[in-house]
Amino acid sequence: MIDERLTIAGHEFKSRLWVGTGKYKDFVETQKAIEVSGADVVTVAVRRVNITDRTQENLLDYLDPKKYTILPNTAGCYTVDDAVRYARLARAAGVSDLVKLEVIGDERTLFPDTAGLIEAAKILVKEGFIVLPYTNDDPIVAQRLVDVGCPAVMPLAAPIGSGLGIRNPYNLKIIMETVNVPVIVDAGVGTASDAALAMEYGADAVLMNTAIAGANDPIAMAEAMKYAVDAGRLAYKAGRIPRKLYATASSPIEGML
């Protein structure tokens, strides 16, 4: 099936699976998993350069900028000021104007501080950033983020790294139906079926990190996720049959003895 490409603010993406680069054993494994996943968007975090140990390798040396769109995040930021500061630093480092905006509200759940998120998004959009906000599965907040100029929204399936899968499919569906921008389900995926389900519901893409990096065999899981996202997308485009309580025979009655 020929599918249209996912396009966000003029950026065109081949893959509907986006992946993070954290928690892998080493950069070789990171590189291999990303390659196998077929993802062309990879998220990275912004941190201090290690000044004391310059023998450490650089992640970006393992990610060909011609092959991948690098999506810096503001992970670990708990205030509007911090998130804005990290986003500006990411842009100044020179990879792109894209930012996966996170304003975290609480350490235990890592749920977004949605009030702070909207405020930070507003500031960054005005500064010309392409803001992709990591948000809660709240349709009203998603719409507010669109209203302030986010060209896509990234609602969570479940808490970051929890592997719980989609906890509130109905809210996600409402978001997909109500916002007129791409919806990328971000965080909480545990295994391939979770990713497939998100795509079947109509997500435009799925972003994950731990589900792949934390699997016993990350490379195999990366491949599983690729198929899951493709299968889910195909099923969504194909249109599933309605659920019915009783049977409908698939074989005709005519011609029976």
Add this chain to the structure above:
Amino acid sequence: MDIHLNGESRYLEKESTIAALLQELKIRSDQVAVEVNLHIVDKQDFASRQLQEGDRVEIMSFIGGGAESSLSVTEA
């Protein structure tokens, strides 16, 4: 002179620009952002921007990270 570099104090023997400091530290300037006293310095100004006594310098780059805040997450 002393500066604060990535949260630690550092003695510089002579006057230094950001470009010279990066070179001394063997850090490629293409993948970093530099902040001095909370203001981001444009890459094109790295060679001309002189560091002053007491400057708070942050050199930032990218590390592996995804949907999680890898540095502050409390594992379940």
